[in-house]
Amino acid sequence: MGLVTGILGLPLAPVRGVLALGELIRQRVEEELHDPASVRRELEAIEHARAAGEISAEDEAEAQQQALNRLTGSPRRPARRRDDRKR
Template identity: 80%
Template sequence: MGLLTGILGLPLAPVRGVLALGELIRKRVDEELHDPASVRRELEAVERARAAGEISVEEEAEAQQRVLGRLTGAPSGRPVRRTHDRKR
């Protein structure tokens, strides 16, 4: 039965290979997006851009929120709330 299943499943081998490759790429992207070193590099790049006058203070704050939101898992459309920002 294993030989028959192998022969009949042979046409699907490229599909399985593409799916496995896609899964490997997804895992690598997730690791890169949530890697603290990567986040730090991006935050430093934002700081350098602000210091060079390439972006405004508001754009810097938005970029920082996006990067930190990625690290904390917050949705990208919503800002990350800090403890001192909460309304009581």
């Protein structure tokens, strides 16, 4: 990088820093979403919620499928509302 380019590009340095930080955050979120340990903790929490009676069997199955889809990278199915399930 030349001296003139460095001086003229200096005002954009904060923008580059924010973009780099945003990219770093995005990478960490992706890693956490697809981390097997994270998915396992979520599945255990779902199982605990079902055992405590906080969610129904249908909600448990749907939440488990969403967690497993995140792990395998399968495309997401649109969530169905309770009204749609009865039809």
